[in-house]
Amino acid sequence: MSYSLDSCVPAPVCKDKTYKMDSLDRYKNINEYLGDSEKVDWVGQGEPVIYDGHTLLTMPPKSVGTVLATTTYMWYGNVKARVKTARGKGVVTAFILFGDVKDEIDFEWVGVDLETVQTNYYFQGIPNYDNSGNISVPSNSYDNFHEYEIRWTPEEITWLVDGKVGRTKKKSETWNATANQWNFPQTPSRVQISLWPGGLESNAKGTIDWAGGVIDWNSDDIKTNGYYFATFGEIKVECYNAQNAPGTNKRKSYYYNDISATNNTVVDSDKATIIKSLAATGLDMNIDDGSHANDNVNSVPGGSAPPGQVPGGSNSGQGNTAGASKGCTTDGFTQSCNSKAGGNSGGVRVADRTGASALAVIVGIAGLLLL
Template sequence: MSFKLSIPLVLSLLASFSAVSAQQCNATSLCPSSAPCCSEFGFCGTGDFCLGGCNPLASNTLTSCMPEPVCQNANLTFSDTSRILSNATYFDGNATKYDWVVNSGTIINSTSGELAMILTEDNGGTRLSSTRYVHYGQITARLKTGRWGGVVTAFITMSDIKDEIDWEFPGDQTTEGQSNFFWQGVVPQKTVGETHGNLSDTFSNYHDYTIDWQQDTLTWLIDGQTVRTLKRSDVTGDDGVSRYPSTPSRVQLSIWPAGINSSGQGTIDWAGGLINWDDPDYKAAGHFYALVESVSVTCADSKSNPSDAQSYVYGKNASAFSPQVTVTNETTVNNGAGSLRALAGANVWTAIGASAVMALGALLV
């Protein structure tokens, strides 16, 4: 289950973008050429709509979205916020300038080099997205979760066509974590999520949560120990379709309010009930929070990609059942609102199957 944004917050984000069409979009209702890019929220537009989260299968053409910045091995820490863009709508696609963008909410950089993601009754939660994508690889987040009913801490990967791999920590269950995955946003009738327990307090103690995502095997680990493994063959149906996450994805970190009245009852129950905004922790600090110490990324394609590889692009024959991704040297930078690029003439090497930053010393409980 991915980070949820409230309708008022989504509308305010849409209003801040450079050009917005009232038209909604999906795989069967594509965007018009005048507003060619289908944003992660399912609205047509230009400019920012064509960057992170732009769905190529719902946009005007497969080449309407900007190319996705290619994966690079990294160990990302948070001693300061110089590599975090605090407002994602100002991101132009240049992943050499920033490692993260803040999609919504508020972050705090603590004096001990931790990143705090903040949830208040008014801000709707905080979400950060990596500026680079991962197309198979190993990602580890070292973090401390929240501990309050209705509040969810999450570390996930999310592709532009909604392939998703999750580590989630709902409510006040501080001795366990939950693993899950989704294929192209399809919610199965029966959940495929699993719970992994016997952890030392996840609020008080840092743990390393790993997503080891390879072409045929997906493994979830805690502190280096495997807790779950999924094979591609496990989710390949009789129709031959592999319902396995297989498209380039951003890394996302978040804290979000599942336990609010606008959520479905099932979501509220899953998250541990409605949030108590009178909780002593909230009263003392003025917010709930989760802490991140580091995120490391080891790209599976780092050795096979050319040294000047810049981007992933969905291929001409990409479809919902067989998304094809190419590694190219196309630029990822969107020079101005509505700036689009054409695939023709691109140098394509490889086809691969497919808010404000608060000051130091802010009060934490």
């Protein structure tokens, strides 16, 4: 199956911005967002809470947690966040970059190891867990704020903790001779932060084991606070600002001009990003169904799985195929606008990815909040 990129709504370009994370005034539930990044900074699902000048991502008992994503996309650049993680077996905190074609760069913490942060990256959702690497955290990540940073250029990714380089991966090390391509994240991606239950009993055993075990919904944190929580302070985005592609952000939006969805196919354009309703698509952004919810949603900017649909996400190995006939589907917080039906030959549909990648699990779990 292939998808028509034309039906996908263009993504707002990168803007240098410091998010103070002390207010939810510019936050909107994903079901209500129609693409105006001038008015909305974050979209999300779950129960974010403001406490002591910071944003708490919460996970009450038997819930699937909270996930937030920026409304603008970063095509290379630098992003840093002050974070105090959650704790407990099966409880996972994440701070990542994630694109609509499943390019991904991760920081993730499992709640049973508060001295380590895990890093990983993916190209178009192709599962390769050899790409992971751990970085030691200077002190307990639950009790103490630390600054976590991703520096992403067309040539390399660098992960830093408190200003100290913990890991670097060069594009030159990612050549896939079989596919004749660089397996390196290279397309516009949004900052996402989340708290999610890797140890949910219904998850795959490998995911539960990786997350430190089945979640205890009767833990002291649940009894005391009513939820697990991760604390996010200031998040700062600095765009790459290249003079020529790749990595420009001179206009209004990004879209792809070729189904391969690599950085040489990204267009920095003046196309609009705002749609009339959740029934609209990139082919007709002015469809107005008279509501902000529709069972046939298939191209919401940063959209999510429609109510009643099986949410996409690689943890389950099931892709949401709603709207496939129009060429673009949504799952979690992305549009599935990549195309190739083969695994190692290039881009893959979300349905083809079946590992325990934590970000993929987030995408799948986030969609459950709509059901």
